[in-house]
Amino acid sequence: MPLSPTPARALRAAASALALGLALAACGTSAEPAAAPSGSASDAPVDGGDLVLAIGNDPISLNPSGIGSGNDTLYVTRQLVDSLLWQDPADGSLEPWLATEWSSSADATEHTFTLRDDVTFSDGTPLTAESVKATFDDIVAAGAKSGAAPSFVGYVGTTVVDEHTVTVAFSAPNAAFPQATSTVALGVVGAATLAVPFDDRASGTGVVGSGPFVLDHYTKDTETVLTARTDYAWGPDARRGAGAPHLDSVTFQVAPEAGVRTGSLTSGQVDVIGGVQPTDIATLEQSGYPLVHRANPGITFGLTFNGASPIGSDPAVREAIALAVDPTEIRDTALVDGFAVATSVLASTTPGVADVSEHLVTDPEGAAEVLEDAGWDKGADGIYAKDGVRLTPTLVWITNFSPNQTAVELIQAELKAVGIEVTLWSGAVPDFQAKLRSGDFDLVWGNLSRADGDVLRTQYSTAATNFYRIDDPTLEGLLQEQLAVSDPAERDAVLAQAQERLVSEHWVLPVHELTTYLGLSPDLHGVELGADSRLDQLTTAWLAG
Structure with a gap:
């Protein structure tokens, strides 16, 4: 009603x-x-x-740097806090906000921000360089409890240069940090917020921003x-x-x-x-x-393999599954034309996106050929098996987007037609996150929004959350290299290689934006x-x- x-x-x-x-x-x-x-x-x-x-959805947490329920949380918290920089949706460029200007060192290990001098928090206290330092230090201290933690890998500290200038330092290059400061998760909060224990801020208690x-x-x-x-x-x-x-x-x-x-x-x-x-x-x-x-922007909806599972670590199985799934059929069945079929791991609105659609081919007959060449034989029940083990991957997903169920059920049917019997698992967000941490899965259906190509590192690097346990030194090198390149064009070129590697090696199968x-x-x-x-x-x- x-x-x-x-x-x-x-x-x-x-x-x-x-x-x-x-x-x-x-x-x-x-x-x-x-x-x-x-x-x-x-x-x-x-x-x-x-x-x-x-x-x-309920926001779950009104703490800007906490972990909430996704978009619905950010709709609320964006109203409460401001960010150092603003990212223009028209072209992805970074513009002044709380910071009037900023600069980065040549090796992208230090980022300096000059603040406005006329900003106050909602309790009347002024925004100062100390406010920024205290906010960032708080995020780092919270660790995994904070959704902003991946942006602070290698954080050395924030130095208060003067009342309205701060320098944020990292032990290794972090070219993505300026963009990160435009996000809600790095929104600056007042001292009254930081006086409240991190876990107690979820209900909004003590959340004081300049928004x-x-x-x-x-x-x-x-x-x-x-x-x-x-x-x-x-x-x-x-x-x-x-x-x-x-x-x-x-x-x-x-x-x-x-x-x-x-x-x-x-x-x-x-x-x-x-x-x-x-x-x-x-x-x-x-x-x-x-x-x-x-x-x-960010990572498109699609399938990601668990590189540590017997199925996900098998290149032939990954390739066969990629060949058997038809992204266009899934989009046409579960969605409407306003949702584009993916041409990369990154969506079209992401700075640094590269078209790698040449590697996205649907060929069910080719999928069967790949499996059989790798020693898989189809049993009497129509399902492939090898060394007595049937090809029955577990695909995990959540209902944070209602067409997801139609999409994964269609994937299940497409793979069954080839001879791969998929088991679908779904649960509440906390259970899903626990599943990822445990590694008890072969495939994940999902996406992750962020308006910067560094989302590939935070999602797929073994040095980040490492949910997908991808054992690919070439990929890992590219994910770390893009973080060290301060020139935008050069960084985009590295990100393009990372996107191609993820898709050509079939670690990820992009489906739709x-x-x-x-x-x-x-x-x-x-x-x-x-x-x-x-x-x-x-x-x-x-x-x-």
């Missing part, structure tokens, strides 16, 4: 009904390099109003309510809407069922919904509800997606009527 309406929402619902015949706002349903804001450029923003946004909104209250599995800062005045100059929010408040309501979210939008009970399902895209568009969308879709009420304007294809700060958003 739809979410419970508020009186103000009911009044706007009537106005929305009159607007259903209007043309859609700037965004359509085709994938674009950057997300256009909702609303026309000629619209004059209206101050005031209480925005209600329906999300699919345009502050936490009013958080009710687990129900809602998170934020109120606007009227004194906010330091958004990125390169992004329109650098000043205080037009909105008075934002409520993130948890609605796990996609149908409930869509029904709540079309009945006027919420203003925007996240996680619009592919089956609802055309319906919303045809009914006059604007869609804001952008392909997610993830595209973020938000559905909006016709009277909501100025909602934007950032370079990470997640909800940007809502300083530009406003409600008509």
Whole structure:
């Protein structure tokens, strides 16, 4: 059933009904390099109003550097904290934000940032170089508890040069660090936050940022309510809407069922919904509800092998599975055209992406030939076996994106047709993470969003999380080399080699890109997606009527 309406929402619902015949706002349903804001450029923003946004999952943690539930967590925490740099979704370039300027040493082991001198946290305390140092030191001390930890490999420390200048040093080159400082996970927090034990910040207790909104209250599995800062005045100059929010408040309501979210939008009970399902895209568009969308940068949805399992360590089996799976069939069955078939491990919106589609070939007959040449024989039950062991890999996945089930079941059917019997395993996020840590799997279906090619290192390097245990010294060398190259063009060339290696050696089979879709009420304007294809700060958003 739809979410419970508020009186103000009911009044706007009537106005929305009159607007259903209007043309859609700037965004359509085709994938674009950057997300256009909702609303026309000629619209004059209206101050005031209480925005209600329906999300699919409880944030789990409101601690910006903690580990939450993914996109829905970041939608909330992005409103609470600012970052040193801002990444432009149009071209992936880094722009000033809390830092007015920055520089890196020639070997990318040191990065210096000069801060604005007019920024305050929500408790009134000023942003200083010590704030940045304390935030980064806190992340490193938290270790695996922090989602930002992979960005600090080799961290030596942060030095306070003066009140508004810091230098962050690493024991080895870290060319990806400036981009990392644009993410929510490295958002700077005040001393009041750091005084609260890391584990106790999940509920928002003591979370004090310099962002345009502050936490009013958080009710687990129900809602998170934020109120606007009227004194906010330091958004990125390169992004329109650098000043205080037009909105008075934002409520993130948890609605796990996609149908409930869509029904709540079309009945006027919420203003925007996240996680619009592919089956609802055309319906919303045809009914006059604007869609804001952008392909997610980072690692595309696909299959990754466990290099330490008997199946994942067998090059012939990896190649056969890659040949047997048809990415286009999966996209066409589980999704719609707004979700592109992958041409690389990295999505098209990722800086450093390289087209390696020449290595992505579907050939079921070729898959059978590869297996038989490697000594696998098809049994009476139609399943290949070798040395008395049947070819029955375990594929693990989670339901964080509803088309996932259709995708993995189709993969299961495609492989069964060749003679490979896949067992599917799924569980809650904590159980899934435990499964990865244990190594009790052969294949993983999933993706990982980040607007920098270094996501390949954090995902696949044996020196990082090492979930996939890939034993490939050539690949490992490329993943570490790209981190040491400060010249963007040279770094992209190394990243291209890493992408080709992952696909040509069949460690990863890219299938499709993830595209973020938000559905909006016709009277909501100025909602934007950032370079990470997640909800940007809502300083530009406003409600008509």
